[in-house]
Amino acid sequence: MNFLKKLAVSTAVVxxxxxxxxxxxxxxxxxxxxxxxxxxDAAAKGAEKAAAEIGxxxxxxxxxxxxxxEGQIEIVNSLIAQKVDAIAISANDPDAxxxxxxxxxxxxxxxxxxxxxxxxxxxxxxxxxxxxxLIGETIIKLAADYLPEGGDVAILSASSxxxxxxxxxxxxxxxLPEKFPKINLVAVVYGDDDSVKSTNEAKGLVATYPNxxxxxxxxxxxxxxxxxxxxxxxxxxxxxxxxxxxxxEFKKFIDNGSSKAVALWNPIDLGYSAVKISHQLIKGTKxxxxxxxxxxxxxxxxxxDSNSAAMxxxxxxxxxxxxxxxxxx
Amino acid sequence: xxxQNAQNRNIADRLNxxxxxxxxxxxxxxxxxxxxxxxxxxxxxxxxxxxWALSDATFNFTEKAIIAFAMALxxxxxxxDLSVAAIIALSSTMMGLxxxxxxxxxxxxxxxxxxxxxxxxxxxxxxxxxxxxxxxxTIGTMSFFRGISFMILGxxxxxxxxxxxxxxxxxxxxxxxxxxxxxxIIIALAYYILLHRTNFGRHVFAIGNNPVAAQFSGxxxxxxxxxxFCLVGLMSGIAAVLLTSRLGSTRPSIAQGWELxxxxxxxxxxxxxxGGSGTIQGVFVAAFVMGLISFGLGLLNVPGIVMSIFIGAxxxxxxxxxxxxxxxxxxxx
Numbered sequence: 001m002n003f004l005k006k007l008a009v010s011t012a013v014v015x016x017x018x019x020x021x022x023x024x025x026x027x028x029x030x031x032x033x034x035x036x037x038x039x040x041d042a043a044a045k046g047a048e049k050a051a052a053e054i055g056x057x058x059x060x061x062x063x064x065x066x067x068x069x070e071g072q073i074e075i076v077n078s079l080i081a082q083k084v085d086a087i088a089i090s091a092n093d094p095d096a097x098x099x100x101x102x103x104x105x106x107x108x109x110x111x112x113x114x115x116x117x118x119x120x121x122x123x124x125x126x127x128x129x130x131x132x133x134l135i136g137e138t139i140i141k142l143a144a145d146y147l148p149e150g151g152d153v154a155i156l157s158a159s160s161x162x163x164x165x166x167x168x169x170x171x172x173x174x175x176l177p178e179k180f181p182k183i184n185l186v187a188v189v190y191g192d193d194d195s196v197k198s199t200n201e202a203k204g205l206v207a208t209y210p211n212x213x214x215x216x217x218x219x220x221x222x223x224x225x226x227x228x229x230x231x232x233x234x235x236x237x238x239x240x241x242x243x244x245x246x247x248x249e250f251k252k253f254i255d256n257g258s259s260k261a262v263a264l265w266n267p268i269d270l271g272y273s274a275v276k277i278s279h280q281l282i283k284g285t286k287x288x289x290x291x292x293x294x295x296x297x298x299x300x301x302x303x304x305d306s307n308s309a310a311m312x313x314x315x316x317x318x319x320x321x322x323x324x325x326x327x328x329x
Numbered sequence: 330x331x332x333q334n335a336q337n338r339n340i341a342d343r344l345n346x347x348x349x350x351x352x353x354x355x356x357x358x359x360x361x362x363x364x365x366x367x368x369x370x371x372x373x374x375x376x377x378x379x380x381w382a383l384s385d386a387t388f389n390f391t392e393k394a395i396i397a398f399a400m401a402l403x404x405x406x407x408x409x410d411l412s413v414a415a416i417i418a419l420s421s422t423m424m425g426l427x428x429x430x431x432x433x434x435x436x437x438x439x440x441x442x443x444x445x446x447x448x449x450x451x452x453x454x455x456x457x458x459x460x461x462x463x464x465x466x467t468i469g470t471m472s473f474f475r476g477i478s479f480m481i482l483g484x485x486x487x488x489x490x491x492x493x494x495x496x497x498x499x500x501x502x503x504x505x506x507x508x509x510x511x512x513x514i515i516i517a518l519a520y521y522i523l524l525h526r527t528n529f530g531r532h533v534f535a536i537g538n539n540p541v542a543a544q545f546s547g548x549x550x551x552x553x554x555x556x557x558f559c560l561v562g563l564m565s566g567i568a569a570v571l572l573t574s575r576l577g578s579t580r581p582s583i584a585q586g587w588e589l590x591x592x593x594x595x596x597x598x599x600x601x602x603x604g605g606s607g608t609i610q611g612v613f614v615a616a617f618v619m620g621l622i623s624f625g626l627g628l629l630n631v632p633g634i635v636m637s638i639f640i641g642a643x644x645x646x647x648x649x650x651x652x653x654x655x656x657x658x659x660x661x662x
Contacts, residue, residue: 078627
């Protein structure tokens with residue numbers, strides 16, 4: 001009996017220890033597509049950084065095991081039950097999560113989506129990692145930074161029907177005469193996000209344009225193929241490869257000099273900004289077109305007509321930081 | 330065995346007294362586990378014991394459990410259906426397709442359930458007609474049904490379901506009691522009666538224990554199996570209506586991986602995976618156990634992979650326990 005009593009008491013104590021809800025004033029849930037993904041782990045790191053800056057904020061980093069909408073709905077349900085103050089979600093499905101997120105908002109929880117958005121009815125605002133114009137400008141700037149005298153550049157894209165890539169290339173073409181008059185875009189070719197085809201197209205570019213100074217590939221497949229071609233054909237130092245690349249895949253080409261710098265969205269900044277925005281919503285800032293939010297070290301954003309905003313230009317990776325980021329994603 | 334021994338042998342009327350078998354039955358043990366989990370959850374999280382939280386938690390298992398009841402009968406009969414999640418996808422896609430032609434809520438529900446039934450008929454005909462193992466057939470139809478969904482939808486989604494359609498997956502009958510939960514209880518009762526109180530149920534057990542003997546005893550084995558596949562299809566169709574209504578949209582990846590969760594629920598409920606035995610009560614309690622585990626751990630923000638480990642461990646125990654106890658009994662004899 002005595003033993004049983006002891007057992008009961010100690011179980012209760014242990015349970016309450018495990019369970020004591022942290023006494024933070026604010027609890028912000030960072031819901032990701034799936035756990036065990038380096039990109040999102042990095043976002044969680046950024047979220048913790050923002051929480052530490054604000055103070056008295058607890059970040060709940062959570063997500064399903066498999067990237068499904070149903071799994072995220074279960075998680076949102078349990079967050080509603082926990083009465084968190086805000087949910088910042090990168091959604092597996094823009095539509096399926098709307099009903100449950102509406103329910104969360106009905107019960108007084110602030111809801112934002114980031115990275116991968118939710119349809120307008122299911123969130124107060126959406127944070128895009130970047131936007132078309134910023135990406136278009138960045139991919140040209142990446143090449144121009146290392147071409148002070150200007151010169152010929154070419155773009156190696158994904159497929160000719162890829163909506164994203166086409167919009168970025170259009171934005172790049174628009175910005176060229178304004179900001180980069182010395183850069184001469186000689187060709188746009190399409191590698192269809194296929195390694196073999198991208199390699200052939202890159203070889204074709206090098207052969208056709210002997211004065212080519214840079215290949216810009218706004219696709220993670222194309223950029224690797226182009227850098228491999230430059231490496232294999234001993235063109236390092238002559239042709240610079242740049243574009244949008246995953247640091248982990250691309251590190252060796254920064255190391256061997258075939259590329260000076262590439263860019264992509266920075267997940268740490270995304271998580272950081274999501275928490276900053278959530279905190280301001282909790283504190284009473286209204287999410288409405290024209291409203292502006294302070295993203296601390298990342299900058300400032302202003303909501304557009306659809307209550308969404310772009311965080312920043314893609315984040316640049318070069319010899320100084322590729323080592324660090326290649327370990328993250 | 331000598332003749333003398335045979336004469337002295339005492340044959341009991343039944344193996345155990347009714348009370349003994351009720352107390353030591355799998356559903357009772359599972360109920361103890363469920364109550365234990367409930368109490369643990371109350372201690373573990375201050376948010377657990379709220380009517381709305383508990384009501385929200387039931388949505389995590391009601392749809393799967395509705396399929397699990399029909400699946401239990403099918404597994405008891407010695408067959409299995411791995412295509413249930415794909416049937417949900419196809420039913421949901423058909424509803425979405427019908428929506429494009431502007432049909433109303435009653436027609437949508439009818440199309441969802443009938444598509445499920447049609448898939449069940451298709452599975453049933455293939456298995457009983459060709460006499461092939463159901464595991465092979467339904468692995469095939471699993472890709473087939475979901476493949477059609479993918480062909481119709483690609484990377485798009487159907488949405489814009491009417492307001493009145495939302496009731497099935499988001500509506501409440503009374504206070505915190507959701508429509509889904511009420512339907513779950515009604516279907517549980519219906520399957521309890523069907524399996525444990527009718528001749529049809531007896532036939533299901535007979536087929537699962539020995540299909541040849543059942544055939545010679547006058548049970549129409551093929552017909553019973555065919556009907557069971559139809560029932561599983563129909564239940565998947567109903568689950569598709571509920572899930573689509575809850576999500577308010579259709580994507581071809583809807584309910585991905587649910588077949589394994591449904592089967593886990595059935596096996597955890599004490600249904601022998603090789604057929605021949607099992608109870609609806611067991612599956613009913615198993616649904617709650619799985620719901621309590623996933624919701625309780627969710628409240629503590631435990632990562633999903635830990636839940637999978639927990640459920641997996643529970644499943645191994647369930648399968649190993651009867652075998653181990655038999656081993657021990659034999660050693661004692």
